[in-house]
Amino acid sequence: MKAYLSRRYRLSASHRLNTGAFTEDQNRTVYGKCNNPHGHGHNYVIEVTVGGPVNAETGMICDLGDLDACVRKEVVDRFDHTNLNLDPLFQDRVPTTENLCMEAYRLLAGAFSNAELVRVRVEETGNNSFEYPVNGLFAER
Amino acid sequence: MILLTRKAEFSASHYYWNEAWSAEENERVFGKCANKNGHGHNYTLEVTVAGEVDAASGFVVDLKQLKDVMEREVVGVYDHRHLNKEVSEFAKAIPTTENIAIAVWKRLEGKIPGAKLHRVRVYEMVDLFADYYGEP
Numbered sequence: 001m002k003a004y005l006s007r008r009y010r011l012s013a014s015h016r017l018n019t020g021a022f023t024e025d026q027n028r029t030v031y032g033k034c035n036n037p038h039g040h041g042h043n044y045v046i047e048v049t050v051g052g053p054v055n056a057e058t059g060m061i062c063d064l065g066d067l068d069a070c071v072r073k074e075v076v077d078r079f080d081h082t083n084l085n086l087d088p089l090f091q092d093r094v095p096t097t098e099n100l101c102m103e104a105y106r107l108l109a110g111a112f113s114n115a116e117l118v119r120v121r122v123e124e125t126g127n128n129s130f131e132y133p134v135n136g137l138f139a140e141r
Numbered sequence: 142m143i144l145l146t147r148k149a150e151f152s153a154s155h156y157y158w159n160e161a162w163s164a165e166e167n168e169r170v171f172g173k174c175a176n177k178n179g180h181g182h183n184y185t186l187e188v189t190v191a192g193e194v195d196a197a198s199g200f201v202v203d204l205k206q207l208k209d210v211m212e213r214e215v216v217g218v219y220d221h222r223h224l225n226k227e228v229s230e231f232a233k234a235i236p237t238t239e240n241i242a243i244a245v246w247k248r249l250e251g252k253i254p255g256a257k258l259h260r261v262r263v264y265e266m267v268d269l270f271a272d273y274y275g276e277p
Binding site for chain 1: 157159162239268270271273276277
């Protein structure tokens, strides 16, 4: 029987939303307070969902320790207490939480093979969250 | 179609152990969860039903009936119990969060008047939860 398991991780990072595609005025207009040249930060929650058949011997979709180790290595240790703008992944794209969510998904999809990576959901604050990809049952929530 | 979700809570103890394995193998795979003296959690259960809104009542499901079914079939059976020792479905299946979600689905399926069970979500803790949608 196929089930889904979700685990939440936390990381704190700073960022500044600014793009070379806009003028200074346009950046200020579009990004508002998020365009502050000195940056600002968030406590992000990274919610990772994997899916698959429940193993009859273990009762589990996959080993939670393996998932934890992978997410810590690929995502938490990479971004925690850093300035996202300085990460190579954000040299050509703005470190919005949409982009952080998609990059976290790509990093994990390339590194975790014990179960299907179904979704990454990132909470920037308690009021803002982003999900990628949008597919299947999870999109119907 | 619209989805409606109701929450409930129960507190229970459990441990993870596969009788077919050696003690060393159980401890290697399950770690702290293999302590046979058990440990416990405050579980949060979310039951989501799907259906059409009734034109007369404005309801997709009678919440009182849904609450009563969840209480009778799940919370009343699991709350303040040792899942391995006192709940029949876990005599053999290991009471992992995944298996609890599947077991709750089996307990509720077909028993909710007027609505279709869409999802069972079980939180073992705030940062860990399992979902089951009835998929084979």
